[in-house]
Amino acid sequence: MLEASPWNAERAQEIVTKHAGLEGPMLPILHALQEEFGHVGESAVPLIASALNLSRAEVHGVVSFYHDFRHEPAGRRVLKLCRGEACQSMGSEALAQSLLGRLGVEWGGTTRDGELTVEPVYCLGLCASSPSALLDGEPLARLTAATLAEAIDEARGL
Amino acid sequence: MTRIFIPKDVAALAVGANKVAAKIAAEASTRGQAIEIIRTGSRGMHFLETLVEVETGEGRIGYGPVAAVDVASLFDAGLLSGGAHPLRIGRPEEHPFMARQTRLTFARCGIVDPLSLADYEAHGGWRGLSRAIEIGPAAIIAEVTKSGLRGRGGAGFPTGIKWKTVADAPADRRYVVCNFDEGDSGTFADRMIVEGDPFSLIEGMAICAIAIGAAKGYVYCRSEYPHAAKTFAEALEIARAAGYLGADVRGSGHAFDIELRMGAGAYVCGEETALLESLEGRRGIVRAKPPLPAHKGLFERPTVVNNVLSFVATPLILDRGGEFYAGFGMGRSRGTMPLQIAGNVRYGGLFEVAFGLTLGEIVEEIGGGAASGRPVRAVQCGGPLGAYFPPSLFDTPFDYEAFAARDGLIGHGGLVIFDDTVDMAKMARFAMEFCAIESCGKCTPCRIGSTRGVEVVDHVIEGVKVAENLALLEDLCQTMKFGSLCALGGFAPYPVLSALHHFKEDFAPRALAAE
Numbered sequence A: 001m002l003e004a005s006p007w008n009a010e011r012a013q014e015i016v017t018k019h020a021g022l023e024g025p026m027l028p029i030l031h032a033l034q035e036e037f038g039h040v041g042e043s044a045v046p047l048i049a050s051a052l053n054l055s056r057a058e059v060h061g062v063v064s065f066y067h068d069f070r071h072e073p074a075g076r077r078v079l080k081l082c083r084g085e086a087c088q089s090m091g092s093e094a095l096a097q098s099l100l101g102r103l104g105v106e107w108g109g110t111t112r113d114g115e116l117t118v119e120p121v122y123c124l125g126l127c128a129s130s131p132s133a134l135l136d137g138e139p140l141a142r143l144t145a146a147t148l149a150e151a152i153d154e155a156r157g158l
Numbered sequence B: 001m002t003r004i005f006i007p008k009d010v011a012a013l014a015v016g017a018n019k020v021a022a023k024i025a026a027e028a029s030t031r032g033q034a035i036e037i038i039r040t041g042s043r044g045m046h047f048l049e050t051l052v053e054v055e056t057g058e059g060r061i062g063y064g065p066v067a068a069v070d071v072a073s074l075f076d077a078g079l080l081s082g083g084a085h086p087l088r089i090g091r092p093e094e095h096p097f098m099a100r101q102t103r104l105t106f107a108r109c110g111i112v113d114p115l116s117l118a119d120y121e122a123h124g125g126w127r128g129l130s131r132a133i134e135i136g137p138a139a140i141i142a143e144v145t146k147s148g149l150r151g152r153g154g155a156g157f158p159t160g161i162k163w164k165t166v167a168d169a170p171a172d173r174r175y176v177v178c179n180f181d182e183g184d185s186g187t188f189a190d191r192m193i194v195e196g197d198p199f200s201l202i203e204g205m206a207i208c209a210i211a212i213g214a215a216k217g218y219v220y221c222r223s224e225y226p227h228a229a230k231t232f233a234e235a236l237e238i239a240r241a242a243g244y245l246g247a248d249v250r251g252s253g254h255a256f257d258i259e260l261r262m263g264a265g266a267y268v269c270g271e272e273t274a275l276l277e278s279l280e281g282r283r284g285i286v287r288a289k290p291p292l293p294a295h296k297g298l299f300e301r302p303t304v305v306n307n308v309l310s311f312v313a314t315p316l317i318l319d320r321g322g323e324f325y326a327g328f329g330m331g332r333s334r335g336t337m338p339l340q341i342a343g344n345v346r347y348g349g350l351f352e353v354a355f356g357l358t359l360g361e362i363v364e365e366i367g368g369g370a371a372s373g374r375p376v377r378a379v380q381c382g383g384p385l386g387a388y389f390p391p392s393l394f395d396t397p398f399d400y401e402a403f404a405a406r407d408g409l410i411g412h413g414g415l416v417i418f419d420d421t422v423d424m425a426k427m428a429r430f431a432m433e434f435c436a437i438e439s440c441g442k443c444t445p446c447r448i449g450s451t452r453g454v455e456v457v458d459h460v461i462e463g464v465k466v467a468e469n470l471a472l473l474e475d476l477c478q479t480m481k482f483g484s485l486c487a488l489g490g491f492a493p494y495p496v497l498s499a500l501h502h503f504k505e506d507f508a509p510r511a512l513a514a515e
Ligand SMILES: Cc1cc2nc3c(=O)[nH]c(=O)nc-3n(C[C@H](O)[C@H](O)[C@H](O)COP(=O)(O)O)c2cc1C
Pocket: B150, B151, B152, B153, B154, B155, B156, B157, B159, B179, B180, B181, B182, B183, B184, B267, B268, B269, B270, B271, B272, B273, B305, B306, B307, B308, B310, B311, B486, B487, B488
């Protein structure tokens, strides 16, 4: 995964300006900010509000509505583990619980070394090859505890 | 030069297709054999991924499931000439899973290079659009109406009527919006077609645009599908450069272009009005209807919102005629439905077939029963808001009305299979939990009721006042059904009540106390 850049108001303003002319520019702006900085923090809110002529509360309301937008940076790698019914039918809950337990985190949490964030996701469209996950955007399927651990280690360069 | 076809659908990537492709390239080069690797979509036999196909004198020969470690032995066996090997499946289209299908929507998927315009054209692409340009708006709508096509996103509303409503609504501009939110668990047909045959969506949307007089289209893609989004973005550029999109679509005088927009992880944004709110840049809160999106949709303009599969069905309908399409199916369910057979199942994947097979045929004959080898106990049909069917209802034919008559829904065509280890009380709890997580918050029965629902099921699971709590759960479900604005709160009771009614034993204090 590309390392997120540290917050930079000038760069953020550029991103906001670049998308402000679109029809319905809000989500494209939020996605672009998150891609650049790894999250959409409080400092971004006033920039967006003034560019789109909205109140800060309105912008804040949008950011907080969507599960995707993070309020603080994630770990270096992000695992999105599927909790949808098809994955459950193939044991995804036990898989998730053992992983979370081993890493010592809860859903949405990041390991203490800042390496890995584990987020729930509800279907990745890999339901005939369950259980599944996205690790830094790359798909994994037919997971077992062993193959999941291996994929995580491989991504971390272990 | 031997041509080798390897899918790049995420279902193949997820089980190592890129490693297989790299290994095949390396092995061929070591052995001094000239090959060309073409990356395709998936045939939909996900149990055979990675499915490698080789072009031979007798057509394409498939091998699967291939892992990187199998590649050397495949070459030893004469892969390039279709040699015998334990993984050889013969011609993919003759595989029992494929032979029983009727591939109209997915005719090209898994066969062509998704981003090759030449392939698209060679396999019948753009013929529907050409005919649409020739016959004009009124005749296009008549053709779609005649086909009997009903929206494939879930509600099953007749597509022709929707298009006509928008075309007839007076406006300075109109929009075409494609719902590619595919939020239902157990579904992946939209994803597969966009990854495997993206031009067909562009063609379908362009046909709609001509029919309703729209110059602008949006595809709203869920963020969980980054690969599909990338493929579609590339397809848009290619189509634009070739004049299928832009100021003058194929010399027709119609201007039409499409923009791809990403969702942000909210299930409710699959609901069409929440989707429009989201496109406009707000929270995905469901709008009260009326007004219908067909009258006042995106930016208050008349808007067609259709599912990916609804659009993708239309090029063929225009090319072959509405009657051709209507010739498949049963009752008021015309044409084919791409079923998605998922979960704990032996032969899982995409199975496109005319309406009318029974649930049992789909699950047991085609799906081959549970992957675990244990008996199938429940099938959830139609996504997270769909009912759980027990084997005693396996005689239900796959048809909108037949499912509705049994308190079920076809939805987007997903079937999630569970074996006998499933705990249906837990599945009922999950349905409520999912509703609580994804509720847009507008109505109290959905927002509060679902959270209460989780607590009540928890009490039942713990064996606390079971009879009272079950009565309370039934009550709560009735309140949600009738007091919710949209189907998230309104249908979440279906999985809960079907679990409760068909699998009572899982809610009995005795069974749970034993745990
Ligand atoms: C909570 C909820 C989620 C929905 N999710 C989707 C979805 O992901 N994709 C989809 O096409 N339709 C979805 N729908 C149905 C849409 O509201 C709408 O009916 C559909 O996009 C219309 O297209 P169609 O007529 O082609 O089916 C959803 C509905 C509800 C209530």
